[in-house]
Amino acid sequence: MELWLHASARLLQPDVLLSLVAGVVAGLIGGAIPGITITMTVILVLPFTFGMDPLQGLATLIGVYVGGESGGLISATLLGIPGTASAVATTFDGHAMAKRGEPGRAVWLGIWAGLLGGLLAGIPLVIGALTLAALALRFGPWEYFSLFVLTLSIVSSLSEHSLLKGLIAAAVGLFLTVVGSDPIMGVPRFTFGLEYLRTGFPFLPVLVGVYAFAQLMRDLERRRAGQAAALVRGPVALSVSHTRVIREIFSQWTNLLRSTLIGLWIGVLPAVGGSAANILAYDQAKKFSRHPERFGTGIADGIIAAESSNNANVAGSLITMMAFGIPGDAVSAVMIGALIIHGIQPGPLFISSKPDLAYGMFAAYFLATLMTVPIVAALLRLLVRAVSVPLHFLVPVILVLGAVGAYAVNNLVANVWTFFLFGVLGYLMVKLEFPLAPLILGLILGDQIEVNLIRAIMTEPNPLLFLTRPVSGLFLVLSVVSFGWGVVQARRQARAGRLASAVPSGG
Amino acid sequence: MGRDGIVGLFLLAITLWLYQHTGEIPHPPFIPLGPEFYPRGLLGLLGGLSVALVATDVLSRGSDPTSRRGKKEESFRRRIEPYGQVLLTYFLFGGYVALMPLVGFRVATLLFVAALAWMLGPRSVRHGVVSVSLAAAFTAAVYFVFEVYLKLLLPRGVITGV
Numbered sequence: 099m100e101l102w103l104h105a106s107a108r109l110l111q112p113d114v115l116l117s118l119v120a121g122v123v124a125g126l127i128g129g130a131i132p133g134i135t136i137t138m139t140v141i142l143v144l145p146f147t148f149g150m151d152p153l154q155g156l157a158t159l160i161g162v163y164v165g166g167e168s169g170g171l172i173s174a175t176l177l178g179i180p181g182t183a184s185a186v187a188t189t190f191d192g193h194a195m196a197k198r199g200e201p202g203r204a205v206w207l208g209i210w211a212g213l214l215g216g217l218l219a220g221i222p223l224v225i226g227a228l229t230l231a232a233l234a235l236r237f238g239p240w241e242y243f244s245l246f247v248l249t250l251s252i253v254s255s256l257s258e259h260s261l262l263k264g265l266i267a268a269a270v271g272l273f274l275t276v277v278g279s280d281p282i283m284g285v286p287r288f289t290f291g292l293e294y295l296r297t298g299f300p301f302l303p304v305l306v307g308v309y310a311f312a313q314l315m316r317d318l319e320r321r322r323a324g325q326a327a328a329l330v331r332g333p334v335a336l337s338v339s340h341t342r343v344i345r346e347i348f349s350q351w352t353n354l355l356r357s358t359l360i361g362l363w364i365g366v367l368p369a370v371g372g373s374a375a376n377i378l379a380y381d382q383a384k385k386f387s388r389h390p391e392r393f394g395t396g397i398a399d400g401i402i403a404a405e406s407s408n409n410a411n412v413a414g415s416l417i418t419m420m421a422f423g424i425p426g427d428a429v430s431a432v433m434i435g436a437l438i439i440h441g442i443q444p445g446p447l448f449i450s451s452k453p454d455l456a457y458g459m460f461a462a463y464f465l466a467t468l469m470t471v472p473i474v475a476a477l478l479r480l481l482v483r484a485v486s487v488p489l490h491f492l493v494p495v496i497l498v499l500g501a502v503g504a505y506a507v508n509n510l511v512a513n514v515w516t517f518f519l520f521g522v523l524g525y526l527m528v529k530l531e532f533p534l535a536p537l538i539l540g541l542i543l544g545d546q547i548e549v550n551l552i553r554a555i556m557t558e559p560n561p562l563l564f565l566t567r568p569v570s571g572l573f574l575v576l577s578v579v580s581f582g583w584g585v586v587q588a589r590r591q592a593r594a595g596r597l598a599s600a601v602p603s604g605g
Numbered sequence: 606m607g608r609d610g611i612v613g614l615f616l617l618a619i620t621l622w623l624y625q626h627t628g629e630i631p632h633p634p635f636i637p638l639g640p641e642f643y644p645r646g647l648l649g650l651l652g653g654l655s656v657a658l659v660a661t662d663v664l665s666r667g668s669d670p671t672s673r674r675g676k677k678e679e680s681f682r683r684r685i686e687p688y689g690q691v692l693l694t695y696f697l698f699g700g701y702v703a704l705m706p707l708v709g710f711r712v713a714t715l716l717f718v719a720a721l722a723w724m725l726g727p728r729s730v731r732h733g734v735v736s737v738s739l740a741a742a743f744t745a746a747v748y749f750v751f752e753v754y755l756k757l758l759l760p761r762g763v764i765t766g767v
Contacts, residue, residue: 149755262658266616269651273623276647280640287630287640288623318694318725319687490725491736494718495743497698502747506757514702522695530612548643555638 105153105457109465114154117147118462121161122469123477128162129169130481132179133317133489134496136166136372137428141306142496144436145503152440153455157462159436160416163429164216164466167372167408168474171208173485175401176201181485184372184408187380191393191400198396202338207398208405209474210340211347215358215406216467219413222362224460227449230421234446239554240564242446244573246543246550249368249424251577253536255584263532264584271540272547274299281549294512302435303504303517305538309428310500311521312528314493321489336478346398353383353399354406361407365414368539371427372408379407409467416463420456422446424543431538439507445546606659607666613658620652690725697721709762715744 108114121143128139140162147155170185175192188208195204237245250272254264277288278298289295347354357379364375383403384393393400415426423444425431437444442452449456474481504517527534555561565571606614624645632639701717708716719740726732751757761767 145757146750146755148757262654262661266651266654266658269647269654273644273647273651276644280643283633283636283640285631285633285640287644288626315691315694318690321690488726491722491739493694493725494721494740497694497701497721498714498718498743498747501702502751502757502759505760506751509758511702511706511760514705518698518702521698525691530608551643552638559637 101453101457102461104454105461108153108454108458109157109461114157117150117154117158118161118466119469119473121158122165122466122473125162125165125167126169126172126470126473126477126481127484129166129185130172130181130485131169131487131492132173132177132181132485133313134181134492135313135428136163136170136182136184137309137432138313138496139166140429140432141310141503142499144302144306144432145499145506147436148439148506152437152442152452153458153462155436155440156433156455156459157466159433160459160462161466161469163412163433164409164463165470165473166429167216167412168209168212168405168470169481170408171212171401171405172205172478172481175204175208176482177485182372184376184411185404186373187376187404188401188408190380190404191396191398192404194394194396195398195401196396199335200396202336203343203398204396204401205336205474205478206338206340206343207347207401209471210343211354211402211405212409213467213471214347214354215361216409216412216470217464218355218358218406219362219365219410220460220464220467223413223417223463226366226417227420227456227460230417231446231449234422235450237446237569238567239550239557240567240570241573243547243550243554244564244570244577245422246424246547248573248577248580249422249543250536250539251580251584253368253539254533255580255587260531261581261584261588263530264536267527267532267534268536268540271537271542272544274304274541275544275548281545282552294510299516299520300504300507300513301438301541302432302507303513304520304541305432305435306500306503307517307520308524308527308534308537309432310496312524312534314496315525316528317489318493336482347402350399350402353386353402356382356386357403357407358410361410362414364407365411365426366417367414368418368424368426371415371535372411375407375411375414376404379403413463416459419444420449420459423448423546425539428535428538431542434542607662610659610662610666613655613662617652617655617659620648620655624648624652693724694721697724705760705762707762708765709767710759711744711748711767712762712765714747715740718743 109118124143125136125139128134128142129136140159143158143162147158150158166182167184170180170182171188171192173179173181174185174188175196178189178193180186180189192204192208195201250268254268255261275298277295279286279296286296360379360382361372361375364378365372380400380403383399384390387393387399415430418424418426419430419434423434423446425434434444442448442455500517501514504513505511507513524534527537554563563570565574627641627645627648630639630641630644632641697717697720701713704713704716719737722736722739723733726736748759752759
């Protein structure tokens, strides 16, 4: 309780509170602009947090994360274009409702459902993170190694295009952490005489380069001249009876609860992300509904499911990040980078070694979730305007802020080159259909995997211990199951693809 | 052989080259597992996966001879059309980073933002004016936020001194 009070008091100090509000506003704006993902917004805000103390910086990023989930629904409902990937399913009913003449109801159903889903998921966030972190403290190097292997196998097997490419991306990510001094003896490896590489590739320029360039270049490819300018339509009626909206959400409490749990669970799974939560919750709401045929015509059920799940996803993602140092999605991967910048080692020791910071993050999550409603109420008109910012202005601005963020890590222009080179690699990987998530996860976990593997073998040279120690063995069995599942899924997809190409197109 | 096969071969070549370099990593005495142990394992895994990628590509092409026909029929010009602005952005960004130590962050940023915003948007005088104005305002904002407020010293230029 003392930790809660201390964290809340720090959070309510004007500088931290202002940063949190600024983070939520930035998240809402970034989330609302189609083409700017939440990850991108976090990347853009990150350099601003370098001069802050760790809690202030992390509170800002949590504000962006929470605000971004709600921002995505604004363009999803008003324009029919999801502002973020985690608002895809929101467009199905949100936009239909807005087109029917109820844009205010559509937006506010999403905002309130997001608030309730976020708050409900906050409780498991606190309990889950504390319990899992306490459990992880009992792990030895065998268990940590196997847990990280499990994480990588889950992410690789969930890869969109190919299990094999997911594994290759993970292996490349792991290899990138080998460059530089080895973590046990400090012997330089693969530096090729470059002093810059002695400390290895700096994590943030690599991460930001891979994500920012891949996203922006795909947007440039897809864009059509004048598309952004045509997005905003005439004046929209956004006023609504909030009591009625809240009553409507509570009348569907099973939908709200189920979608929140789905979002939370998907968030806990490493590197899966809010888009899967959003679509799965929508799909389940439709399956459990007494009127599934009305989904997609602009009913409240779809909006409630989609928005409560993606906000709950944030909490789930923070659980794995805080308990194990494993990112739940790309946003929490950047937040792990922010922790490292502030000299904090993410991982199972994080909560026990920095309890004030951990509780501060919990409190920031709750406060950011609560703040979303008044901030949206105050800025909704501005947010509607924000979605019309054209891509040709966004691209240079984002790249410069990415360059500043890369440079600011340790004031080296070489970091900006790293940002650029990994920007090329990220885009090439996307074009060659290699998933980025396993690469990033490999990059985050690489050092830890090596340290724990070597530590385990040096403690006891019997490699069978990885299998015979119950928890470690369980993790490895689950890794094999996950891998097997990936193989089955890949075969199913290949068969479906062959069948589809065998059936002649009807025009 | 298809694109995946070529990528697999390329990865395999890099992996073998890096594996050969593991022999140059010094092995401290009295240490059973040296610093080369983990990278060798990892490169072995990457090599195996690269071979698997090549094999998968070759096998899948053997069973589906129609897979590339559609792509070949598409004209080369049409295929590269969407990448013009992508290449331009990479080119200008590379120039921006190269220019940064010479003319300084502020001048390089002003030039880069104005040039890229103008070249990606409609080619009109009005858009040119808006692009330059945006670049000036943005550069000033970045300077005040990062240098003045956050005390981050951005790169100075050896030529301009700013």
